[in-house]
Amino acid sequence: MKPMATSAKPAASLNEIRALLRELPGPDLESGTAAVLRERQLTKPAGALGRLEELVQWLATWQAKHPPFINHPRTAVFAGNHGVAARGVSAYPTAVTAQMVENFIAGGAAVNQLCAAVDGDLRVYEMALDQPTQDFTEGPAMTDEAAARAIAYGMMAVEPGVDLLALGEMGIGNSTAAAALCLGLFGGEAKDWVGPGTGVEGEALVRKTAAVAEGVAVNKPAMTDPFEVLRTVGGNELAAIVGAILAARLARVPVVLDGFACTAAAAVLYAADRRALDHCVVGHRSPEPGHSRLLEIIGKQPILDLGMRLGEGSGATLAIQILKGAVACHTGMATFEEAKVSGRSA
Ligand SMILES: O=C(O)c1ccc[n+]([C@@H]2O[C@H](COP(=O)([O-])O)[C@@H](O)[C@H]2O)c1
């Protein structure tokens, strides 16, 4: 694992990102069909591997390869700080974002263990933690240039050789930003999208809900498209996730999303183009109430449902093991013909 310092990337504008969205490659139906045809020949009753069969078809379709493979999975964790955290909306101080980055580097976090367990390559991308975004209850969190730069930064997580990308985030206060993103993108009321995050309750939860409502109200006139929602109430690590998802699509790398904040960032792309997340699965369901609501809207069924509400890519990384199992069956099983097993009689 190698941490990466934030460096000035060539300035981009959100218009360049919007243009990219119009160039996304579609599914490779030939590879997907090849996976379905092979599944039918394997020594099992038709459909008996359930969702594993769908996942293999999905992988083949979006890697544009049959058989699909997972030899070099990567978990990319983006870390950012949020001005809105100063409103007392998290159970933890903002210093924890940088402290946890140190913990990731030292190998002491949950995601380090989960990534090692799936033989993954963990990368941590620290994004100017000493320069939090503006408090979005007072105006836009980011300028156009800063949002575009953060998206471009996230694109670096997709490098040659990576064949599956799990995404995660670390950012004290980002469940407030994620709730504001969801409210800005999909409407409803602030309380529909706000939950405990790291464990806020009582007065702090009231403050958090008010911050989300206020942030969206203040920035509403600027929220003319999903990228403006990201710019005005999102954050660096959330924008980077958007960039990583776009770059993965362009490089034909399937993506595994994590919990609430990660999925909320991804939902910016869904709101901009209904097909933009077709190369993504959601690794797990977080108990953060906004996550289930969001999964319903984007039409994704999570792979795991283990009550994990950690973030940092932990659930997405764990789900890599399920995807590996699906690929192992698909590539390693014998066909009825090879194993001389009789097929279905009626
Ligand atoms: O992934 C989730 O669903 C999730 C749910 C609750 C908390 N988190 C993590 O906790 C942090 C955000 O919580 P908060 O209370 O500081 O907004 C951030 O670092 C997330 O990775 C993550």
Ligand SMILES: Cc1cc2nc[nH]c2cc1C
């Ligand atoms: C300790 C801690 C670890 C985390 N990992 C991801 N988000 C986190 C938030 C906190 C507070």
